[in-house]
């Protein structure tokens with residue numbers, strides 16, 4: 001443990017498992033106090049909390065990021081507990097994969113609501129605190145799919161491409177206030193979710209497209225997120241960092 005983020009307060013959305021959980025633990029390991037947001041996976045979120053509490057302070061904040069009242073409740077709990085916030089990682093995300101011809105409007109709306117509207121709501125609530133203290137870092141978890149597209153994922157790809165535009169526009173709005181806004185675009189990451197559930201044939205096919213010949217890990221994503229949340233990246237804003245083993249290079 002070291003103290004790159006000593007005295008910082010961070011909130012990570014969708015931190016009950018996978019990439020969000022790894023980010024929450026990595027930030028805590030550098031001294032940040034971390035609010036762990038989740039929607040329904042309380043048991044898993046409790047495990048993340050106990051890992052965070054081994055090295056720093058943590059709290060659970062339950063809420064659906066796409067619902068304004070929930071996002072407001074979540075942030076007010078953080079402020080009530082710690083009095084401020086410095087870092088927001090918009091990581092909560094879902095997919096509802098189908099070819100466009102079979103996709104319902106609800107598949108579209110669900111993905112847009114969590115991935116894009118959730119990011120909008122949480123960011124809008126956190127921003128006044130960052131502006132007031134003239135300091136802060138926002139990291140949005142996009143995806144290579146938002147840059148390259150992928151069949152069966154028009155909704156997901158559109159939401160992740162939306163996050164790229166959101167990141168770049170907001171970075172320009174708040175740069176003069178010493179607030180950085182960046183995005184991560186991970187490729188195929190073994191997060192315990194979709195990638196791990198693929199058949200071995202499907203995994204083989206994908207691996208052939210990755211120059212490094214392997215999937216990424218949640219810890220690799222968390223490491224890059226830490227960089228974007230720390231003073232080590234103080235002159236970097238409006239960027240999208242692709243981490244995909246060279247896949248779309």
Ligand code: NAP
Nearest residue numbers: 014016017018019038039040041064065092093143189191
């Ligand atoms: P995951 O294992 O499915 O975890 C998703 C997290 O988001 C869970 O903690 C879940 O919490 C939370 N969540 C879902 N809906 C929510 C909502 N409405 N409000 C609050 N939290 C919500 O996903 P992952 O693989 O770690 O991916 C994390 C992020 O990285 C996502 O944005 C994903 O699109 C992006 N990404 C992943 C990959 C990859 O290969 N894994 C690649 C590129 C980008 P609950 O279970 O409590 O609902």
